[in-house]
Amino acid sequence: MPALSGELVVFGCASFLALAFALLMVVQKTPVRSVLSLIVTFFGLSVLAILLAAPFIAALQIFVYAGAILVLFLFVIMLLNLKEETADKDDRPVQRTLGLLVALALGGLLAGATLRAPVPPRGPLTGPRIPMPDEIPALGRLLFSDYLFAFEVLSLLLLVAAVGALLLSKRRFE
């Protein structure tokens, strides 16, 4: 049993928050409330990222994921005016139960497998050691040296995504 420390308390609260609101997200009927539950989940994940010595990723999680991507989701939901999830007569209870069982089984399997897996040793593709007092300059250097090609391709990908999204959602005036 690890010693009770501030970090453990914060971990407990953040992971409870993340898991509880993830469950809520799956259970909610209205898409808007699902998005809001997911935002709270992301807050919990962001705190967990800070505990894992990744403050930059934590900030990015809120700034990009919760603050931009989910806003986009919210915009689309509001513009399409999706109020309720459609619930029909053919609710398919068999399929639901099977789906639930499969998800639970897979979750248990994955948890067991990850807990048993050994941690791979540091190899040729590893980066600088963490935790360090300030890893943001190190991240920047890594981004522009080892991962430069990936970075450039990523910028191209974002451009393609932006243009694609514009074209796909354009109204055709006939």
Next chain:
Amino acid sequence: MTGALPGVAPMAVPPGAFLVVATLLFAIGLAGALLKRNALSIFLSIELMLNAVNLLFLTYARMRGDLAGQMIVFFVIAVAAAEAAVGLAIFVALFRTHRTVDVDKIALLKW
């Protein structure tokens, strides 16, 4: 498995706990993706799965003492942004023709 690295203080929270949380989140996301009928809710569950994997990457990065894990998460977040933009554009286009986002009803490819 421990969070012990030479020369660095061990993790106050056992890393196994982070791994369990990440896999549970992944399982919840998977359940959502399998069980929901609204296409946007399925997409949200997929985003949850992506974030669970991000958490896994961060945990392993901390356990190995390796900054490259955080770099991967950076790229995953950016790619998820691009994917969300295109995916939502597809949904909008879909909604315009079908007037519904219920995936059971959008079954044109079935005979």
Next chain:
Amino acid sequence: MSPALATALEGAAKIAFVWGVVLGAVLPNLIWVERRMAGLIQDRPGPNRVGPFGLLQAIADILKMFMKEDVVPMYADRLLHTIAPLILLVPAMTTFAVIPFGSSIHLFGRDIPLVIADVNIGILYVFALTSIGIYGLVLAGWASNNKFALLGGLRSSAQVISYELAMGIAAIAVFLAAGSLRLPKVVEYQASGTFLGFLPLWNCFPQALGCVIFVVSAFAETNRLPFDLPEAEAELVAGYHTEYSAFRFGMFFMAEYLNLIAASAMMATLYFGGWSLPGLHPTGILGSVISIAVFAAKTGFFIFLFIWVRWTLPRFRFDQLMNLGWKIFLPLALLNLIVTGALVLWGVV
């Protein structure tokens, strides 16, 4: 006294000081100052009924907010309607945690830096909070079950997202020059030398373009005129806060003013030297107090600028607003970034 307890007490004292000053002294007086300045600019008296020179107007406003009937529209989503102002208010309040409001003060044998939380992600914290504030706007519009409110909420959030981008890229140049994302380091950098020999190394001189972009984007971020189309009285009733009255409206009101104060503080910190004055090197407790006063004066100047512009300029149309944000500011901010990068490379800044 154990170090942990000492740190906790320091933090609590700093939080009490900042919140006491901002919420207790600045915010109520800001309400009065805005109305009186509006009167001055528009050649009319302004509030002068409540108390001498109308100074107790803020108290009257707060009393009104508590006593009015709290109305929630019939088919509105009650939960979202209630939490939307909170989502806007809480980030506005917590932005002050990373802004350095003075140089360090030497008390009880310790050197206490006058910033509540010197996180190593610095400015990213502020941007993250701004992103969360967007939800308050959108949800307020959606939860009111009112077409005009929804339109106002969507417009407002689209505006905030667009200008957040330009503001972020303009701010990157500041951190490029300072070499760190931490706000205290930015202020120390600006206090550390001169630009071209005679000007202080404040970022507004080498990065004038970035400064202009940041200041104008701050107007758009805080939904102030000339960018207040989401609240446009003539067009959208009252935009996203149409269906809000009494205390909930009071929370929106407070959030807007807090955002204004935070934005002014950010401008003073990033571009105008924060708590430093050229040629002034504060020592001892008097020096720290002087640095707090300097910071307060600079922030006060920017608050004055916000109010002045609000009552002077007309409103932008929404398409002009988006055009400015995406087609003009974004390329100019990138240009500013490139120029600053070149200046840093050549050792000029």
